[in-house]
Amino acid sequence: GAVVSQHPSRVICKSGTSVKIECRSLDFQATTMFWYRQFPKQSLMLMATSNEGSKATYEQGVEKDKFLINHASLTLSTLTVTSAHPEDSSFYICSASASGFTASSYEQYFGPGTRLTVT
């Protein structure tokens, strides 16, 4: 149980275009989903936290107009990178948590990540 999927796993897009990444909780309802960004050989940096049906909370320094997050249902959150540029190339990872889901209520379940390359 507690599986989180991401789609696509890899995407290459041209500079100036937008790309959407989906994050789904497959066997549980995620009250909260998180989006992280990871540069090569670096740590995970939290970009934003989203709760179903409400606006995402962005971390300091993250452009909310560039990284659009939608958490339309308890099983789906999307991250759209608008007008992507080469510096947006990174590994994007989502995670989901569900209070009271299991004894591990405080556990985040991570997706497999999406590698974005902007050319």
Next chain:
Amino acid sequence: AQKVTQAQTEISVVEKEDVTLDCVYETRDTTYYLFWYKQPPSGELVFLIRRNSFDEQNEISGRYSWNFQKSTSSFNFTITASQVVDSAVYFCALSDLYNTDKLIFGTGTRLQVFP
């Protein structure tokens, strides 16, 4: 401010060696959670352990063991008799009790286990 430091960027060992990954944290909170995650080459983070600040007992799970010492703000991770499949990046993370979803990650330690 909360901070997690993993001073070892890369460690290389030969199979069957024991290896300890260090984690030092900073927090002003009296109650908090500490985590270890494994990130294999595939990229997906694998949860290994969560420990709350009230529980300083060491934990052992198979070849894995964790040493939590509040006095030194450390939460070290030891792999006994390492195997090639242990090769991965290991992250230590911290969250506070009231915002348990917000994880602060260390920079990770890349472990390479050679046959």
